[in-house]
Amino acid sequence: xxxxxxxxxVVQLGCMPADFWINKSLHEEYVSFRGEIEAGxxxxxxxxxxxxxxxxxxxxxxxxxxxxxxxxxxxxxxxxRTVGRNSKPSAPTYES
Numbered sequence: 353x354x355x356x357x358x359x360x361x362v363v364q365l366g367c368m369p370a371d372f373w374i375n376k377s378l379h380e381e382y383v384s385f386r387g388e389i390e391a392g393x394x395x396x397x398x399x400x401x402x403x404x405x406x407x408x409x410x411x412x413x414x415x416x417x418x419x420x421x422x423x424x425x426x427x428x429x430x431x432x433r434t435v436g437r438n439s440k441p442s443a444p445t446y447e448s
Contacts, residue, residue, distance in 0.1 A: 357416045364423050371427070400424035
C-alpha cells in the first residue's frame with residue numbers, strides 16, 4: 353500500500369506547479385471563463401479539504417499525510433489569491 357501513497361505524492365508534486373500556472377494564465381487572459389475557473393478552483397479546494405478528515409489521517413502514513421496536506425495548503429492558497437479569494441478563513445486549518 354505504501355507505494356500507492358508515494359505514487360500519489362509524486363503525482364501531486366509534479367502536477368501542482370503546472371496547475372498554478374494554468375489557472376493563473378486562464379484567469380488573466382480569458383475573462384469570459386472566470387466563472388468556470390472559479391468553479392473548478394472551488395472543487396479543488398473542496399477535495400483538498402476532504403484530506404483533512406480524521407478518517408484520512410488515521411490510515412495515511414504520517415509523513416505522507418503531512419507532505420500531502422502541505423501541498424494542499426499551497427494548492428488552495430495560491431490559486432485563491434489569483435482569483436481574489438482567500439480559502440483560509442473558512443477552511444479547516446492545515447497541520448504542518
